[in-house]
Every structure is written in C-alpha cells, then in structure tokens.
Amino acid sequence: MIKTHLRIFEIVLILMMCSIVFVFSMGFFNYGGQKSPYGFLFSQTLFALVGVLIIFTFQLISEKNCYRILYAILFCSVLACFILPFLPSSLVVETKGARRWIRLFGFSIAPLEFLKISFIAFLAFTYSRKIDKSKRTFIQDLKLLAPTIAIYCVIFGYAYITQNDLGQCVVTAVTMFIMALSAGVRFKNIFYLFLAAIAVGISLIAYNPRRLERGLEWWGSIQDFVLPIFPESIQESLKIAHSSEPYQISHSLNAITNGDLLGQGFGLGVFKLGFLSEVHTDFILSGIAEEIGFLGFLFVALLFGFLIASVLKLSIYMKSKQNYLFCIGYGVCIMVTFLMNTGGIISLIPLKGIAVPFLSYGGSSMLANSIAIGILLSIFKNTGENINLENKE
Template structure:
C-alpha cells in the first residue's frame, strides 16, 4: 500500500498551482497577447504528465524498478547537461548566455531538475553499498572516502553554476549532500572542514560573476541597516554601501505580502501581479498567493509543505532498506531547502536565487521532476510495515 496522505498533500499543492497559474498570469497574458488560458493549459499538461508518472511509479515494484529508474535519471541527465552546452541554438534555449533548456517539440526541458533527483539516487545507492558498514573513520580516511563524491559534485557545480549560471540549484544540491554526509556517519570535524571549503568556493563563484555581485550588493543594501545596527563599532560601519532605490522585485514582493494582510485581497484580485512583480506565477508565486489569499493562505501552503516533508521523513524512518532510507531523506531535504531558499529570497532575508517552489511554481520541468521524486518515494513506501488499518507501524 502506498502512502496515501503523502499523495494527497502533493495533490493539494498541484491543484493550487493550477489555480494560481491562471490567476497570477493576468498581466503576462495581456502583455504578450496570449490567450487567457495560455499558462493554465500548459501547467495543466505538466501536472497531468507529472501526476500520471507519479502514479505509474508508485505502482511499480521497488526491488525491480527503483535502481533502474534512479540510475537512468542520473546518467541520462548528467550526459544531457554536458551535451547541451554543445548543441545548436535551434535545440537549446539560452537566457543571458546560459543554456538551461532543451527544446523537444513544443516542450522545453531543464535537465538540471531531473539531474537533482538522479544525483540523490546516486548518493543513496553508493552510500548504501560502500559506506554504511564502515566503522568509525579517521579524518584523512574520511577525506579519501568522500573525495569521489565531492569530485562528481564539483563537476556538477561547473556545469550548473558556471555554464548555466544557476547558483541556486548548486546551493540546494550542496546543502543536501552535506546533510547526507552526516546521516551516514561523517565526523563533525570533516563536516565543518567541508563547510568552510564550500563557503570559500561559494564566495569565489560570487566574486567572479558580476551579475551575482550586483545581486549581492542589491540585497545587502536592503538589509544593512538592520544588521549593522547590532554592531555599534566604527570599523563595522565601513561595510555600509551607498544604494539607490530598493530593488524593485524585493520591494514589490514585500508590498504584495503586506497588501494581502491576514485574509488576502481575494482570488484574482491581486494588484502587484499587474506588471509590478515580474514572474509572479513562477519564482514569486508565494508573494502572489499571500496577496490574494493572505497570511491564512500562506500558512495553509506552508503547513501542507511541512506535512509532505514530514510524511517523506516518516517513510524514511520506517523503511528497512538503507538505499530507500537515504533516498527518501534526500528527497525531503531537496524539497525543504528549495522551499526555504525561495521563501527567504522573496522576503529579502537572502538574495534571490531563482529557485522554484516545489509543486507550486509554474514550469513543466520542475513539476515533472518533483512528481518523479515523489513517485519513487511512494514506490518505496510500499515496503513500510503497516498494521491492519494501513497505518505505519
């Protein structure tokens, strides 16, 4: 028996995504002279494909199909991410010089969304085979043991952060990898050493990319007063920078959230979607939801997301197979970090990363990939011991 509460939670968010893709795309539809149902129809197709895939996967036998599916995702989309850099512009969509989407007929596929799921499988599969039986390791033995995984991750960093200019996806993958290291028994010394290296590399990726530096300065200009006021030292005040207008995206996002108040302006009645807040149905969908459905709507979305994450972690805690356990933990972490980064970005707490909200943001690739990940977790959930009423033991 699959975990029906998890399936129900995902269905709730997918349904809301469909509704909001119609409500929040009003200005974009008029501006580009699209039909009223342009985004609604496209999102419907993505959700139908994702939901169908999720149900099909949930019915498969994990002992037969889980590893095959996971390896196929990892190998195929790893190759595609490399190959797409050499494909002609007729097949690849480039934005700002970064090739992120492959055109397949009327569809565009972002390989990185599927690679994330494959990468989590690769880690779970390899960790379960090679590391779970190891006794306590010394620091240098840990370095030797984990270096191959770090090498694979660094290759992914070069492809995603350098060629695709998508640092947000790297942050989500890196955070997930480091937490999984802790789950398989790495020492705190190794963890903090690795964290220091990741932080240094993160700073380097920012300094060597002018668009990222501009984004960081723009964000710092909005939060410097509240942060520097805590440190009344003259030397610290030298970190203050001169800024012009507050970044319009963050400003309008915060205004949309404020405008929604407790109960919202009503579905379809949001004002900031009318040209003030671009991409409101994609990366800023939480701001759009809050303006139209209020704090109450945002709270229900957050609780539903937390419920989904809770069910995934509960399945992980009950399943016996270590590979299934680590994969489920990884999927839960991917969803958690993506939701946190997007939430913090639209509220100005951290710089905007361009991370989609799982199951909510408009976009076929991330919807389909998220449904594949949940489908594999549902496949795994059939291995969880249950009582006569179908509840987990």
C-alpha cells in the same frame, strides 16, 4: 505507514491543484506575449495530470527498476547539460541570457531539475555502500567523500558556468552534505566541509560581477537591520554605501504587504500586472500572499511542512540504507528549495531563481518531483517494508 503513504499523495495533489488555480490567476497578465492565461492554465493542468500519472505508474514498478530508471535519468540529464551549450538556438530556450531549457516536442525541458533528483539517488547508492557509523578522522571522512564531491564539482560546476544556475547547485550541495551526515559522517567533519563549500561559493560570487552586484544590492537592503547587532567598529567595516532595493524584491515585499492578513481576493492582485514579471514561477508565493493573504501563505507553508515531515518520517521505517538515504535526500531537497525561495522573496537571503516544487509554473519541476514522489511511494508498496507498521501510526 499507510496513513503516511496516503498523506504524501494527498498533499502533493492539493499543491498541484493550488498550482493550477494560481498559475491561472497570475496568467491573466500576458508575460511578454508568452501565452494567454488559458494557455498557462492548459499547460499547468497537463503537467499536473502527467505528474499524477507518473506517480501512479511508478507504484507498479519494482524498487530495483525504479532505481534503474533514476540512473538512466541521471545519465540522460548529465548528457543534456553537457551538450546544451552547443545546441542550435532552435532547440534551446534562452531567458535573460541563461540557456537552461531544451526545446522538445513543443515543450521546454530543464535538465537540471531531473539531474537534481537523480543525483540524490546516486548519492544514496554511493553512501549506503561506502559510509558506516564508525568514527573516523576528518582526513578519513574526506577520502570517503572526495569522489562524490569531485563528481558534484565537475557536473554542477559545469552547469553553473554554462547555465548560470547557482540556486540548483546550492540545493544539491546542501542535500549532499546532509545525506553524508545521515549516512554516518561525523557532524564536526561535515561542518568543516560545509565551511569550505561556503568559502568556495563566496569566491565564485566575488569573481562574477553580476552576482557580486546582486549580492551587494541584497546586503545594502538589509544592512540597517543586521548591523546593529555588531559592535560599532565592525559595523563600519561591513557597512556599504546605501543602495536601492532590488526592483523585483521591492515589488515582492509590496505584494506581500498588500495582501495583509486575508488578501485582496482571488484574481485581484495588482503586482502581477507587470511589476513581478516572474510571479507565476519564482515569485508565485508572493502572488499567493497578495491574493489570499498571510493566512493563505501560511496554509501553503503548512502543506510543505507536512509534506517534508511525512517524507522524512518514511525514512525512519526503512530497512535498506539506500532507501533511507533517498528519503532523507529528497525530503531535505524539498525543504531547502522551499526555504530558499521563501527567504529570497522576503530578502532574507539573496534571491535565486528557483521553482517551488509542485507549485511554480513549469513542466520540468513538476515532472521531476513527481518521479521522486512516485519512487518513494513505490518503495513502500513493493518492498514489504511497511509490514506491521500500521500499528505504529
């Protein structure tokens, strides 16, 4: 258990150092005059140092107080999300028409990043008290899950409408369903609910012209690879007029291809020079693949694989169902976020503007995930649940 505890911190530390190095490298192109490359380096280094301090600080706090802090973060982040659309422009950072960040003390804070992490704690608390392993019908499970689903729809539905951030909503929804499955809801019932959620999501996209256009562009770019697996009659109904590959996706794929196996070399990537405008955030994996190649990308992917596996492994040793569900929820959250970003940059799924935990540039994602890691490590240090478990390593 101590090995697992240390492994999690070591992996997070390596990812933070990779983030500092590659944000500095990607920052040598001045993103619309936002900052100098040294400005990006300073900011990301500061975020990483504060993140490490948060992780160590939470290990000095009791489990009960850790959860209290998370519930306070939940309240503050929900409040921030609801008032964000009404704040004056001087207090809000707007990018591409999306008002997702609150300007505070010279930094931009994204409430949804903290809401996502704290909502996992809320789900763990709720499911641990309401759901057991007994067999129930679909209607009975639906009644148990209805309150949390309703709360999710109100909070994240409002966030989607006002902040246009579908990616975070999808990550949280998938996490919510898998946590319910882990709590004791039957797989068949979760599957039905998941299908209903997909239907709702498709409806929301269909009624949003911008998202519908992006979805059709994505389908147009992959249909030639996917349609041959269907019968010809179905192919004709699914085929749309050929559309050009989305600009950012095209350059993302070119950057990955340009990296080949070993990469162009640190700092020598060319697609960061104005082609991939978000290479330090949403497309940082593409930038890494170009500069240190497929093997470098594979190294980063393995780091995330070990991190996710280590977090999920901690859940096995938990005696408290709430702690068990929190571990499951956060592990799934990291996994879905990483897979969505990776799938997006290679056009496997429609692109979502979602940060890679501990890697993408930005303080909100770094600090929110550091809080989650700090609480996970605190649980093991302060609850005594790791007694005699070293022998199991």
